Amino acid sequence: MKKVIIGIILVLIVLFAYEYQKPIMTTGDATIQAIDCVNNPPRQLDIKPINYTLEDLQTVHTFIDAKSGYLNHLTNQREVSVTLVFKDKEPTVKMDAYSGKCIGVSGPLN
Numbered sequence: 001m002k003k004v005i006i007g008i009i010l011v012l013i014v015l016f017a018y019e020y021q022k023p024i025m026t027t028g029d030a031t032i033q034a035i036d037c038v039n040n041p042p043r044q045l046d047i048k049p050i051n052y053t054l055e056d057l058q059t060v061h062t063f064i065d066a067k068s069g070y071l072n073h074l075t076n077q078r079e080v081s082v083t084l085v086f087k088d089k090e091p092t093v094k095m096d097a098y099s100g101k102c103i104g105v106s107g108p109l110n
Contacts, residue, residue: 020076024064024097031060034082034093037102047105052086059085064097079103 025033035054041047061083066073078097083090091107 016075022098024078025080025100027060027062029100030062030080030082030095030097031057031084033095033100033102034084037093037095038084038091038105041105042102045102045105050089050091052084052089056086057084058087061085083107 032054035052035057039049039051041049063081064078065081067077067079071077079094080097081092081094083092089107091105093102094104094106095102
């Protein structure tokens with residue numbers, strides 16, 4: 001019984017360590033995911049898609065922030081904000097730093 005409990009504790013420690021040190025996306029991957037999010041926004045964001053490509057991009061500003069919430073701080077969860085500067089628009093896309101899932105889009109899109 002004692003070995004089983006120690007084994008469970010070791011497995012939980014390994015899982016926590018993995019969750020704490022997950023690799024985040026590179027800047028290039030985050031930029032591609034952000035352009036995809038602006039071109040094909042999730043339905044829940046309720047924004048119009050715009051059609052831009054990587055060639056239309058002039059500048060990119062990337063910021064990595066901690067997610068809010070106690071459990072997110074405990075497990076070191078992050079989100080990425082990518083500001084895409086095009087010739088006439090400058091949207092900021094907020095997404096999960098690990099999977100690239102689009103959380104929100106703000107900034108001038110019209």
